[in-house]
Amino acid sequence: MLHCPYCHGYEVRDQQLGVLGGGPDAVRYAQIVRQWADDVVFFAPRGTLTERQRSELTARSVEIVEGIVTRVVVEDDRLSGIEVDHGRTVPRAALFVPPRFVPNNGLLAGLGCEIDEQGWAVTRPGGATTVPGVWVAGNVTDPRAQVITAAGQGSAAAIAINADLVDEDVRDAVAGRTVTSR
Ligand SMILES: Cc1cc2nc3c(=O)[nH]c(=O)nc-3n(C[C@H](O)[C@H](O)[C@H](O)COP(=O)(O)OP(=O)(O)OC[C@H]3O[C@@H](n4cnc5c(N)ncnc54)[C@H](O)[C@@H]3O)c2cc1C
CATH class of the missing domain: 3.50.50.60 (FAD/NAD(P)-binding domain)
Structure with missing residues (x-):
């Protein structure tokens, strides 16, 4: 589980990567993660993507999986997959989670x-x-x-x-x- 493509992208380059969608900047964030691997899956809650966002992701070969992420599957202390809607598990080596920054003020x-x-x-x-x-x-x-x-x-x-x-x-x-x- 990673929060920053600039800090961690190189470590997981060319692997099966996922991006957790749903947040306001998640699609743009996925386009940045896409720089690091050809196999990127964008997990989006149903009904949250606009047609434009969908076409932008598809144009750069980012697969869209719609549904609610219910579990991350860990084997031998490593992420191996992302379970969606308590059913399908999509094999992934790393999942990027766009962070929400909160000031420590x-x-x-x-x-x-x-x-x-x-x-x-x-x-x-x-x-x-x-x-x-x-x-x-x-x-x-x-x-x-x-x-x-x-x-x-x-x-x-x-x-x-x-x-x-x-x-x-x-x-x-x-x-x-x-x-x-x-
Ligand atoms: C998982 C992760 C990976 C990262 N990887 C990279 C990377 O590869 N390259 C990169 O450039 N950046 C990376 N960053 C970002 C980097 O950590 C920050 O840019 C950097 O630490 C900011 O420094 P800072 O001094 O502003 O804050 P911090 O390093 O957070 O230092 C603030 C310090 O103030 C202390 N503090 C807070 N409140 C109080 C208080 N009331 N009294 C006394 N002390 C207090 C805290 O305990 C902390 O020690 C990463 C961040 C994370 C979370």
Whole structure:
């Protein structure tokens, strides 16, 4: 059971892959999984596919199996198939499940940071939140951030934080609150 074709697609390339449909972006997600294998099955609850989605999947040889997935079949600690409607089992080596990202915003909300309608902290470029002195980077603010993106945001936030601290030093020096030695 895999959540991300970018993180895990290569590991299961050219195998029998499945994609669990039903979510809003599942068809597009299946088209991305299709880059990794010729044998991809899209499991869709009945009546959820539009004609356009159906033709797009079929055009790229993605098989559509309609019904409710009732079980994943595991043999020798490995996925071997997907059972549909307590009947047919479709042999599969891996099943991709499009995730729904949920912000882990308890700490930020508790600090008083403004949170948008989807639950993500509102930020300015560099990662500053609406609460002075609170900065964010990575998945807490951007669900699509991979390791390299999250690390980059961390670097950008560190530079912005340092600039903020220098600004404070300058304000304090001008106001005579600190003495700067040569
Ligand atoms: C199964 C899986 C596979 C993945 N594979 C890849 C891959 O192959 N390549 C890739 O680039 N990305 C991959 N990712 C995405 C990658 O994990 C993230 O992009 C990355 O971890 C984001 O880093 P982060 O620092 O923002 O968040 P995290 O790594 O999640 O770090 C946040 C940390 O904060 C801690 N924390 C949370 N709340 C609190 C609190 N209140 N107090 C103190 N600590 C707290 C958490 O415990 C955690 O340690 C994968 C993700 C998953 C789930």
